[in-house]
Amino acid sequence: xxxxxxxxxxxxxxxxxxxxxxxxxxxxxxxxxxxxxxxxxxxxxxxxxxxxxxxxxxxxxxxxxxxxxxxxxxxxxxxxxxxxxxxxxxxxxxxxxxxxxxxxxxxxxxxxxxxxxxxxxxxxxxxxxxxxxxxxxxxxxxxxxxxxxxxxxxxxxxxxxxxxxxxxxxxxxxxxxxxxxxxxxxxxxxxxxxxxxxxxxxxxxxxxxxxxxxxxxxxxxxxxxxxxxxxxxxxxxxxxxxxxxxxxxxxxxxxxxxxxxxxxxxxxxxxxxxxxxxxxxxxxxxxxxxxxxxxxxxxxxxxxxxxxxxxxxxxxxxxxxxxxxxxxxxxxxxxxxxxxxxxxxxxxxxxxxxxxxxxxxxxxxxx
Amino acid sequence: xxxxxxxxxxxxxxxxxxxxxxxxxxxxxxxxxxxxxxxxxxxxxxxxxxxxxxxxxxxxxxxxxxxxxxxxxxxxxxxxxxxxxxxxxxxxxxxxxxxxxxxxxxxxxxxxxxxxxxxxxxxxxxxxxxxxxxxxxxxxxxxxxxxxxxxxxxxxxxxxxxxxxxxxxxxxxxxxxxxxxxxxxxxxxxxxxxxxxxxxxxxxxxxxxxxxxxxxxxxxxxxxxxxxxxxxxxxxxxxxxxxxxxxxxxxxxxxxxxxxxxxxxxxxxxxxxxxxxxxxxxxxxxxxxxxxxxxxxxxxxxxxxxxxxxxxxxxxxxxxxxxxxxxxxxxxxxxxxxxxxxxxxxxxxxxxxxxxxxxxxxxxxxxxxxxxxxxxxxxxxxxxxxxxxxxxxxxxxxxxxxxxxxxxxxxxxxxxxxxxxxxxxxxxxxxxxxxxxxxxxxxxxxxxxxxxxxxxxxxxxxxxxxxxxxxxxxxxxxxxxxxxxxxxxxxxxxxxxxxxxxxxxxxxxxxxxxxxxxxxxxxxxxxxxxxxxxxxxxxxxxxxxxxxxxxxxxxxxxxxxxxxxxxxxxxxxxxxxxxxx
Numbered sequence: 001x002x003x004x005x006x007x008x009x010x011x012x013x014x015x016x017x018x019x020x021x022x023x024x025x026x027x028x029x030x031x032x033x034x035x036x037x038x039x040x041x042x043x044x045x046x047x048x049x050x051x052x053x054x055x056x057x058x059x060x061x062x063x064x065x066x067x068x069x070x071x072x073x074x075x076x077x078x079x080x081x082x083x084x085x086x087x088x089x090x091x092x093x094x095x096x097x098x099x100x101x102x103x104x105x106x107x108x109x110x111x112x113x114x115x116x117x118x119x120x121x122x123x124x125x126x127x128x129x130x131x132x133x134x135x136x137x138x139x140x141x142x143x144x145x146x147x148x149x150x151x152x153x154x155x156x157x158x159x160x161x162x163x164x165x166x167x168x169x170x171x172x173x174x175x176x177x178x179x180x181x182x183x184x185x186x187x188x189x190x191x192x193x194x195x196x197x198x199x200x201x202x203x204x205x206x207x208x209x210x211x212x213x214x215x216x217x218x219x220x221x222x223x224x225x226x227x228x229x230x231x232x233x234x235x236x237x238x239x240x241x242x243x244x245x246x247x248x249x250x251x252x253x254x255x256x257x258x259x260x261x262x263x264x265x266x267x268x269x270x271x272x273x274x275x276x277x278x279x280x281x282x283x284x285x286x287x288x289x290x291x292x293x294x295x296x297x298x299x300x301x302x303x304x305x306x307x308x309x310x311x312x313x314x315x316x317x318x319x320x321x322x323x324x325x326x327x328x329x330x331x332x333x334x335x336x337x338x339x340x341x342x343x344x345x346x347x348x349x350x351x352x353x354x355x356x357x358x359x360x361x362x363x364x365x366x367x
Numbered sequence: 368x369x370x371x372x373x374x375x376x377x378x379x380x381x382x383x384x385x386x387x388x389x390x391x392x393x394x395x396x397x398x399x400x401x402x403x404x405x406x407x408x409x410x411x412x413x414x415x416x417x418x419x420x421x422x423x424x425x426x427x428x429x430x431x432x433x434x435x436x437x438x439x440x441x442x443x444x445x446x447x448x449x450x451x452x453x454x455x456x457x458x459x460x461x462x463x464x465x466x467x468x469x470x471x472x473x474x475x476x477x478x479x480x481x482x483x484x485x486x487x488x489x490x491x492x493x494x495x496x497x498x499x500x501x502x503x504x505x506x507x508x509x510x511x512x513x514x515x516x517x518x519x520x521x522x523x524x525x526x527x528x529x530x531x532x533x534x535x536x537x538x539x540x541x542x543x544x545x546x547x548x549x550x551x552x553x554x555x556x557x558x559x560x561x562x563x564x565x566x567x568x569x570x571x572x573x574x575x576x577x578x579x580x581x582x583x584x585x586x587x588x589x590x591x592x593x594x595x596x597x598x599x600x601x602x603x604x605x606x607x608x609x610x611x612x613x614x615x616x617x618x619x620x621x622x623x624x625x626x627x628x629x630x631x632x633x634x635x636x637x638x639x640x641x642x643x644x645x646x647x648x649x650x651x652x653x654x655x656x657x658x659x660x661x662x663x664x665x666x667x668x669x670x671x672x673x674x675x676x677x678x679x680x681x682x683x684x685x686x687x688x689x690x691x692x693x694x695x696x697x698x699x700x701x702x703x704x705x706x707x708x709x710x711x712x713x714x715x716x717x718x719x720x721x722x723x724x725x726x727x728x729x730x731x732x733x734x735x736x737x738x739x740x741x742x743x744x745x746x747x748x749x750x751x752x753x754x755x756x757x758x759x760x761x762x763x764x765x766x767x768x769x770x771x772x773x774x775x776x777x778x779x780x781x782x783x784x785x786x787x788x789x790x791x792x793x794x795x796x797x798x799x800x801x802x803x804x805x806x807x808x809x810x811x812x813x814x815x816x817x818x819x820x821x822x823x824x825x826x827x828x829x830x831x832x833x834x835x836x837x838x839x840x841x842x843x844x845x846x847x848x849x850x851x852x853x854x855x856x857x858x859x860x861x862x863x864x865x866x867x868x869x870x871x872x873x874x875x876x877x878x879x880x881x882x883x884x885x886x887x888x889x890x891x892x893x894x895x896x897x898x899x900x901x902x903x904x905x906x907x908x909x910x911x912x913x914x915x916x917x918x919x920x921x922x923x924x925x926x927x928x929x930x931x932x933x934x935x936x937x938x939x940x941x942x943x944x945x946x947x948x
Binding site: 059060061086088089092093094096097098100101102103104113114117118161165 | 842844845847848849850851852853854858862863866867
């Protein structure tokens with residue numbers, strides 16, 4: 001069952017065959033995603049994967065070349081018919097990566113202006129301004145100008161300004177990327193509180209897979225304009241459909257070991273790792289091993305390979321040990337605190353059979 | 368795909384509606400800049416024009432028409448560029464890289480001379496150093512018994528000094544900006560490597576600022592080559608001609624074709640020079656920041672030379688700013704240049720007609736023509752500031768938006784082309800283009816409209832540059848966030864973009880205003896109506912020997928520029944209580 005099958009109500013956002021071509025390259029290529037109301041959809045991928053272009057099409061700032069976008073069953077953008085509902089009429093708000101606060105307006109003025117444009121009465125505006133200032137804890141900043149407040153405060157103002165008119169869809173473009181590490185963690189839970197508090201459906205763009213894994217109800221991993229995999233975060237983590245997803249998500253990310261068939265086994269560096277029965281049709285394959293399925297040392301009856309120790313990082317009472325086998329980088333987990341001289345040769349033991357098998361093109365072959 | 372089909376496809380793509388604005392802007396810049404140039408080329412290829420080419424380049428007349436003036440022009444250009452680099456470089460080194468006292472004050476003082484029009488400096492020079500060679504009133508020194516040799520009173524040397532005094536601050540500005548981009552880290556890492564001070568200067572600092580030195584040298588060279596006021600006031604009376612004064616002379620005496628031919632030669636010389644200097648530095652742009660501010664600069668200790676060098680810099684600044692203005696002021700109050708500081712009278716400002724003074728002429732503020740020309744000058748400044756900033760903003764916006772496309776590149780090159788065209792040559796081209804009626808366009812010669820058109824074309828590069836600076840302050844995010852609220856284009860323009868742009872627009876506008884109000888080389892050919900602009904009246908009075916009037920009018924120009932700057936400054940502060948990020 002895929003995530004799309006679970007949707008029974010009208011999806012809050014339905015993206016169908018969405019494509020965006022610029023003069024030479026295709027930034028977004030035949031994307032299909034739909035999520036129910038109240039979802040927190042995270043678009044994640046490396047820079048240049050088309051996630052920001054996708055968000056800008058959702059915001060109505062870019063028209064699609066092909067395909068369509070519907071909000072609550074109503075088509076707001078369509079490449080074929082040329083429908084392009086303007087940014088305001090689609091009931092969506094966008095928080096810009098740069099915050100894009102209007103520098104000549106105070107904090108209050110920044111929140112007030114969109115309401116004024118939307119034609120709210122003076123009294124309703126005043127009430128709503130107080131409400132969102134309080135909701136974001138920035139009442140004290142009311143009369144300040146954007147240049148006079150810190151980056152984290154500017155971010156809160158940008159969010160307050162966007163949620164002011166109560167948009168049904170909240171779009172966020174890498175909102176945490178300009179904050180320092182500690183503030184980023186605090187703001188992550190704050191953003192989830194805001195998401196719940198507004199009852200909006202949120203779309204969140206990031207290149208940070210940790211943000212995707214912690215905040216999302218739905219994740220779409222994008223690569224070169226295409227959706228690599230779409231689903232709930234746990235599904236992506238447990239059942240990655242491609243090697244790209246398997247190595248992009250998770251802390252630490254999974255290990256992929258290239259193997260070739262030798263008689264009845266898959267062999268890596270002359271060592272039998274698994275019986276070829278796991279993928280009887282393949283001559284070469286890539287085996288996915290979780291870091292916790294590899295450790296340092298030897299175990300009776302389990303395959304072991306020689307590796308060169310590179311570095312080790314302590315993580316919650318265990319050590320994340322990174323080694324090199326030729327060019328291949330392998331991460332293993334060891335209990336306790338592990339340390340060795342970099343360059344030392346050590347044994348790596350595969351504790352379990354591979355988690356999944358991928359073909360040479362990176363597609364999953366096991367279920 | 369075959370060639371012709373592909374080409375037709377490209378043309379069709381160019382004509383799409385989204386390309387309408389850039390196409391219109393390319394059209395406007397072409398009409399303003401390219402068409403007049405083509406017109407003088409065309410005229411110079413008519414039978415009369417071809418005869419003029421022969422007269423100018425290869426005849427009995429050509430030494431006087433071309434070879435001597437072009438030699439003078441090139442000597443002036445080379446010497447002025449050298450002098451400016453030496454003075455500007457010295458000041459920039461002092462202000463940016465040493466611990467000289469009052470660095471900020473010196474920095475400001477060193478930028479001021481460029482604000483004083485070159486004809487003000489030339490008039491001040493004449494007031495002090497004029498001798499009796501041409502008759503008329505002698506200057507201050509000659510009248511007080513100090514004999515001034517001809518070479519110091521007239522010709523190449525005084526022209527050179529006046530031009531250096533005017534342009535060195537331009538070189539200072541560019542070199543100082545480049546020097547302040549040499550961060551302390553660079554210098555300190557050289558020190559850590561064990562390099563001595565001189566080694567650091569020649570091995571690290573000089574190579575980094577070389578592009579700015581080349582650019583500064585070329586701009587001052589181009590400025591000197593195309594300058595009209597200084598050679599016209601100090602050289603032409605003793606037949607020291609430059610290309611600029613020759614063009615003026617030819618057009619004034621009706622030898623129009625010869626004037627056009629000389630203008631073409633001047634344009635080619637200036638363009639070739641700027642083009643090659645650009646090629647020379649373009650490969651090195653990567654490691655220079657001409658406008659950037661370095662994070663932290665290393666300052667060398669001057670030791671006992673701190674105060675002597677400070678005094679030298681102040682003296683230089685005073686001699687090129689305060690003293691010329693004081694001389695002009697004193698002269699406008701003095702009956703004779705010999706008694707600059709005694710027997711002051713307000714006659715030349717407000718005196719009645721029919722007295723013994725000024726051959727019976729009234730003071731300038733009693734002259735209705737002058738009062739009219741104050742209004743004309745201000746009107747011209749305001750109109751040109753308005754038109755150029757409007758054109759500049761639209762072009763800058765189009766260039767940014769269509770960056771990398773064919774139209775965007777074309778527009779950007781067209782818009783900066785006027786930098787290569789000396790203003791007197793631009794004026795000649797405009798006479799060629801619009802001097803006679805052509806089809807629906809009436810003859811515009813001598814009209815206000817023609818001057819506005821020519822000035823807009825002449826100042827377009829500055830306006831586009833200011834426009835870019837203005838627009839770079841408004842990120843596309845800020846406009847898009849306004850678009851997200853549903854505000855229409857007009858509302859976005861008036862409530863978001865304009866409030867953010869207004870400060871920059873005013874700054875660009877005042878630059879254009881000052882440049883045109885004190886300009887002589889463009890207006891001297893184009894304006895011949897009965898209400899001339901102030902700079903032309905000053906020039907005419909100087910030509911007639913009424914130095915007090917010329918000096919007084921020059922002061923009026925300075926005061927107009929000062930008041931305008933002050934008003935803009937006040938306005939900027941008033942409308943922008945917020946601080947920009």
